[in-house]
Amino acid sequence: MHLxxxxxxxxxxxxxxxxxxxxxxxxxxxxxxxxxxASAVPARYAQQALDWQPCQSGALECASMTVPRDWYxxxxxxxxxxxxxxxxxxxxxxxxxxxxxxxxGPGASGLGRPAGLAGYSPKLAAAYDIVGFDQRGVGASTQxxxxxxxxxxALFTSGDLxxxxxxxxxxxxxxxRDFVRDCERRSGDLLPYITTDQAVHDMDLFRSLLGEKxxxxxxxxxxxFLGAYYATEFPRRVDRVVxxxxxxxxxxxxxxLTGQPMSFQRRFEQDFLPWLAxxxxxxxxxxxxxxxxxxxxxxxxxxxxxxLDLEGTTVTPNHLDAAATSLIYSGDRFPDLAVLLGVLEQxxxxxxxxxxxxxxxxxxxxxxxxxxxxxxVICQDTPWNxxxxxxxxxxxxxxxxxxxxxxxxxxxxxVCASWPRSRAPRVEVTGRGLPPVMMLNSLHDPATYYExxxxxHRGTAGSRLITVGGGDHGVYQSHNPCVDxxxxxxxxxxxxxxxxxxxEGRPLPGPAAxxxxxxxxxxxxxxxxxxxGADDGAGLRRRxxxxxRRDLLGLGEPAEGVLVPDPQGAVGLGLARAQRHGxxxxxxxxxxDADAVADVVEGGGAGEGGGAGEGGDGRLRxxxxxxxxxxRVGAQVGGDVDDDPAAVRxxxxxxxxxxxxxxxxxxxxxxxxxxxxxxxxxDRAAQDAGVVDxxxxxxxxVRGLAHEGGEPAGVGDVGGDGGGGAAGGxxxxxxxxxxxxxxxxxxxxxxxxxxxxxxxxADAGARxxxxxxxxxxxVHLR
Numbered sequence: 001m002h003l004x005x006x007x008x009x010x011x012x013x014x015x016x017x018x019x020x021x022x023x024x025x026x027x028x029x030x031x032x033x034x035x036x037x038a039s040a041v042p043a044r045y046a047q048q049a050l051d052w053q054p055c056q057s058g059a060l061e062c063a064s065m066t067v068p069r070d071w072y073x074x075x076x077x078x079x080x081x082x083x084x085x086x087x088x089x090x091x092x093x094x095x096x097x098x099x100x101x102x103x104x105g106p107g108a109s110g111l112g113r114p115a116g117l118a119g120y121s122p123k124l125a126a127a128y129d130i131v132g133f134d135q136r137g138v139g140a141s142t143q144x145x146x147x148x149x150x151x152x153x154a155l156f157t158s159g160d161l162x163x164x165x166x167x168x169x170x171x172x173x174x175x176x177r178d179f180v181r182d183c184e185r186r187s188g189d190l191l192p193y194i195t196t197d198q199a200v201h202d203m204d205l206f207r208s209l210l211g212e213k214x215x216x217x218x219x220x221x222x223x224x225f226l227g228a229y230y231a232t233e234f235p236r237r238v239d240r241v242v243x244x245x246x247x248x249x250x251x252x253x254x255x256x257l258t259g260q261p262m263s264f265q266r267r268f269e270q271d272f273l274p275w276l277a278x279x280x281x282x283x284x285x286x287x288x289x290x291x292x293x294x295x296x297x298x299x300x301x302x303x304x305x306x307x308l309d310l311e312g313t314t315v316t317p318n319h320l321d322a323a324a325t326s327l328i329y330s331g332d333r334f335p336d337l338a339v340l341l342g343v344l345e346q347x348x349x350x351x352x353x354x355x356x357x358x359x360x361x362x363x364x365x366x367x368x369x370x371x372x373x374x375x376x377v378i379c380q381d382t383p384w385n386x387x388x389x390x391x392x393x394x395x396x397x398x399x400x401x402x403x404x405x406x407x408x409x410x411x412x413x414x415v416c417a418s419w420p421r422s423r424a425p426r427v428e429v430t431g432r433g434l435p436p437v438m439m440l441n442s443l444h445d446p447a448t449y450y451e452x453x454x455x456x457h458r459g460t461a462g463s464r465l466i467t468v469g470g471g472d473h474g475v476y477q478s479h480n481p482c483v484d485x486x487x488x489x490x491x492x493x494x495x496x497x498x499x500x501x502x503x504e505g506r507p508l509p510g511p512a513a514x515x516x517x518x519x520x521x522x523x524x525x526x527x528x529x530x531x532x533g534a535d536d537g538a539g540l541r542r543r544x545x546x547x548x549r550r551d552l553l554g555l556g557e558p559a560e561g562v563l564v565p566d567p568q569g570a571v572g573l574g575l576a577r578a579q580r581h582g583x584x585x586x587x588x589x590x591x592x593d594a595d596a597v598a599d600v601v602e603g604g605g606a607g608e609g610g611g612a613g614e615g616g617d618g619r620l621r622x623x624x625x626x627x628x629x630x631x632r633v634g635a636q637v638g639g640d641v642d643d644d645p646a647a648v649r650x651x652x653x654x655x656x657x658x659x660x661x662x663x664x665x666x667x668x669x670x671x672x673x674x675x676x677x678x679x680x681x682x683d684r685a686a687q688d689a690g691v692v693d694x695x696x697x698x699x700x701x702v703r704g705l706a707h708e709g710g711e712p713a714g715v716g717d718v719g720g721d722g723g724g725g726a727a728g729g730x731x732x733x734x735x736x737x738x739x740x741x742x743x744x745x746x747x748x749x750x751x752x753x754x755x756x757x758x759x760x761x762a763d764a765g766a767r768x769x770x771x772x773x774x775x776x777x778x779v780h781l782r
Contacts, residue, residue: 041074041205041208042068042074042075044066045065045066045067045068045074045205046205046208048065048066048209049209050063050065050084050209050210051063051064052086055085055111055112057112057115059087059115060085060086060087060111060112060114060115061085061086061087061088062083062084062085062086062111063083063084063085063086064081064082064083064084064140064141065081065082065084065202065205065206065209066079066080066081066082067079067080067081067082067136067201067202067205068080069190069193070192070193070198071198071201077189080136080141080142080193081141081142082133082134082135082136082141082142082202082206083111083133083134083139083140083141084111084131084132084133084206085111085112085113085114085131085132085133086114086129086130086131086132087114087115087117087118087125087129087130087131088129089125089126089127089128089129090118090122090125090126091126091127094126094127095126095127095128095129096127096128096492097128097129097212097214097215097216097239098128098129098130098131098207098210098212098215098216099117099124099127099128099129099130099131099215099216099217099218099491100131100132100203100206100207100215100216100217100218101113101114101117101130101131101132101217101218101219101223102132102133102135102203102217102219102223102226102227103132103135103138103222103223104220104221104222104223105135105138105221105222105370105373105374105377106135106138106196106222106226106373106374106376106377106378107137107138107369107370107371107372107373107374107377108138108222108370109134109138109139109140110132110133110134110135110138110223111132111133111134111139111140112132113132114130114131114132116477117130117218117477118130120477121477121484121488123488123492124488124491124492127491127492128216128491129210131206131210131215133202133203133206135199135202135226135373136193136194136198136199136202137190137194137372137373137376137377138369138373142190143369143372143373144183144187144190144191144194144372144373144376145183145186145187145369145372146179146182146183146186146187146368146371146372146375147178147179147182147183147368147371147372148368149364149367149368151175151178151179151182151368152179152364152366152367152368152371153363153364153365154175155175155176155179155371155411156318156322156365156366156408156411157316157318157319157322157365158171158175158318159171159172159316159318160304160316160317160318161317161318161321161399161407161408161410161411162317162399162403162407164396164399169392169410172410172411172414173388173392173410173414175411176411176414176415176417176418177414177418179371179375179415180375180415180418180419180420183372183375183376184420187372187376191376191380191420192380192420192422192423192424194373194376194377194380195376195377195380195381195422195424196225196226196229196377196381196427197229197233197381197424197425197427198424199226200226200229200230200233200234201233203226203230204230204233204234204237207237213237214236214237214238214239215237215238215239216238216239216240216241216491217230217231217238217240217241217242218241218242218244218476218487218491219242219243219244220244220245220474220476221244221245221247221447221448221473221474222247222377223243223244224243224244224245224246224247224249224439224448224456225247225249225381227241227243228243228249228250228429228437228456228460229249229427229429231434231437232427232428232429232430232434233427235433235434238434238435239435240435240438240490240491240494241434241435241437241438242437242438242439242440242476242487242490242491243437243438243439243440244439244440244441244474244475244476245440245441245442245445245447245448245453245473245474245475246439246440246441246448246452246453246456246457247448247452247456248452248453248455248456249429249456250428250429250430250455250456250459250460251382251455252381252382252383253378253379253381253382253384253416254382254383254384254385254416255382256452257378257412259449259451259452260405260446260447260449261398261399261401261402261404261405261406261409262401262402262449263444263445263446263447263449263451264325264328264402264404264405264446264447265401265402265403265404265405265406266444266446267328267444267445267446267471268324268328268404268446269289269293270444271328271331271444271470271471271508272328272334272337273289273292273293274289275331275334275508276289276292276334276338277289277291277292279338279510279511280292282338282511282517283338283339283341283342283511283517283518284342284517284518284519284520285338285341295341296324296341299320299341299344299345300317300320300321301317303315303316303317303319303320303344304316304317308344308347310344310347310355310358310359310362311355311356311358311359311360312359313359313360313362313363315344315359315362318365318407318408319362319365320344321404321405321407321408322362322365323337323340323361323362323365324337324340324404325404325405325446327340328446328471329446329447329472329473329474330472330473330474330478331470331471331472331505331506331507331508331509332472332509334508334509335509335511335512335515338511338517339354339515339516339517340358341518342516342517342518343355343358343518344358345518346518346519349518349519350516351516354516375415375416375419378416379415379416379419379422380419380422380424381422381424382426383422384413384416384417384419385417386417386418386421387417388414388417388418391409391410391413391414391417392410394409394413395409395410395413429456429459429460430459430460430461431459431460431461431462431463432461434460434461434462435462436462436463436464436496437460437462437463437464438463438464438466438486438487438490438496439453439456439457439460439463439464439465439466440465440466440468440475440476440483440486440487441453441454441465441466441467441468441475442467442468442469442470442471442472442473442475442505443467443468443469443470443471443505444470444471445471445472445473446471446473447473448473450467453465457500464496464497464499464500464501465500465501466483466486466497466500466501466502466503467500467501467502467503468480468482468483468502468503468504468505469502469503469504469505470505470506470508471505472505472506475503475505478506479506480503480505480506482503482504483503486501486503
């Protein structure tokens with residue numbers, strides 16, 4: 001459950017992560033009989049046929065089913081549509097049934113999830129038809145609608161949510177009430193039916209239309225709540241159930257969410273800050289957890305006094321808290337948060353692509369569509385305290401004790417306090433009458449905290465709890481062999497441990513090599529001036545590496561700032577790489593060069609272009625390969641163009657040479673790689689470039705092509721004679737950005753291609769290049 005997009009996999013879409021709601025003790029869950037409360041399923045629903053067709057992604061089959069608006073009065077109101085999907089068992093002979101899965105949130109799409117699970121676990125893919133769905137109110141199903149995106153942004157980012165002045169508190173409460181009024185105005189007749197109880201009846205209709213007497217189930221985060229309700233209301237319809245990262249489903253939403261300010265603060269202070277301090281040599285945020293925390297607070301205060309205009313996004317303290325809260329969901333994201341702090345502290349020193357990508361990620365902490373479903377479910381499933389004065393008092397105390405998530409408690413609580421009182425029946429989860437349920441939870445999970453999971457485990461008879469070290473949210477599908485063995489052993493072979501068990505968590509990462517990182521602080525804690533052009537007193541300019549590999553925030557692989565010889569000095573250096581199909585030319589000036597690049601030109605006849613690319617104050621000319629001939633480089637040396645790399649090396653002086661994979665020797669100061677020149681064709685100006693998987697790639701080809709989940713690598717070819725280039729990207733995570741390598745264009749034509757490896761199809765597009773022949777960038781990331 002998290003608000004700031006993201007991390008990736010299913011946890012990306014979960015949303016309660018930023019909220020830490022406090023409450024009075026919830027009233028005991030009633031034992032209202034729900035199983036017999038709904039009417040018998042009318043024939044027009046029960047006898048419909050699912051018309052399976054290939055999904056847009058091609059990896060799954062998709063269909064839609066019609067469900068009643070209100071399962072307790074199926075003849076009242078317009079019907080709803082629920083979108084469903086299926087990944088057929090890879091081995092029909094070994095097939096043992098259907099494994100139903102759901103998404104987190106509430107509010108995330110589950111339609112594409114079966115493809116991800118099947119790809120992760122061949123054992124499950126062989127044994128089950130894996131099915132998913134978009135819950136009512138979400139995605140491709142009938143949607144609930146509340147405020148527009150601007151209003152949702154204002155709800156979560158206006159002012160400073162730590163501000164407890166009467167004016168700030170009143171404004172927070174009024175924005176929450178406006179949001180609820182929008183929900184009633186735009187979806188008033190639908191709101192009462194966007195609940196977990198109504199959704200589990202949709203799930204059972206889906207089971208019936210699949211022709212199955214029972215289904216097994218896997219669900220993470222909010223989907224644990226959904227799965228526990230389904231098993232409770234339909235105990236004879238479930239076989240094997242795995243609940244991963246558990247909400248306290250034996251109590252109320254209000255009761256569960258009371259603990260989140262503590263758990264987010266614990267994860268931040270006990271896990272992230274010690275990690276950050278241990279890596280101070282890279283990130284320069286403080287050598288102790290206390291110093292690192294002080295650095296965070298200084299940055300937050302600075303954003304409060306002077307909000308940062310980051311590529312058109314105004315970044316406030318609330319944006320910082322939202323991003324930080326999201327990125328501590330997984331230890332793998334700790335380097336991303338460390339880099340984020342550096343970018344916000346030294347924005348002018350960060351690579352332009354990193355700034356642009358981060359601005360996009362920070363712009364909308366919570367999507368409007370997601371917010372509509374999220375609040376519809378949590379505000380209606382279980383009772384809430386509707387006394388605003390109580391929440392003002394409680395949020396002040398929680399915000400002071402646990403500011404990271406406690407600061408926004410009033411925002412979330414005020415929405416549910418203002419929500420119309422729910423008529424949803426109470427569901428009491430006890431585990432009685434169920435087969436054993438396997439539960440998974442990490443000790444320091446910030447969103448679905450361990451204490452809540454333990455209460456749910458103790459309240460669910462016959463359950464087994466697998467306790468996992470560390471604090472990752474979502475412990476299956478995270479490449480933990482111990483966890484995988486328990487889950488797959490149970491779902492495939494029926495092996496349930498005799499009692500509770502445990503697994504070690506995955507170790508926290510080191511600082512990811514090769515990615516941008518902030519410069520060391522000067523005395524007094526001020527950031528070192530790290531802008532391009534800052535004078536070092538020795539004719540040197542500070543530059544950063546812009547790499548093509550991207551992470552959750554699209555910030556690139558962290559690397560140290562580097563010193564590059566000023567092109568106004570004695571030597572202007574450059575590096576060129578021959579492009580595919582023989583197109584290309586020389587590299588721009590103000591670049592470091594060393595040896596020839598040993599890239600073989602792939603196919604084609606004699607190279608086109610070869611003219612001097614102009615960049616900075618120097619001209620460079622590179623030889624272009626033809627057929628399968630190796631390319632060479634040239635560089636301006638003392639005002640003359642010299643094609644001989646040996647002559648160039650003679651002028652390198654005290655620069656330290658080191659080797660980049662597949663890219664020859666690259667000059668660097670202190671062994672750190674620097675920006676490389678783009679390839680100029682004809683009279684086209686040379687552009688900045690970066691290193692992608694060891695290859696020199698133009699910056700335009702890699703800019704903006706990052707997405708969370710997986711390890712995308714942008715690849716692009718630049719055309720000659722003013723021609724267009726191509727851009728591509730790769731995402732091995734949720735498939736939101738796909739892989740592609742477009743062919744180089746000519747006469748101002750650029751192409752963008754993709755080959756999907758995730759859950760969704762690649763989007764292909766083309767547009768005319770500009771006069772420099774640059775290709776269009778990716779225009780579809782979702």
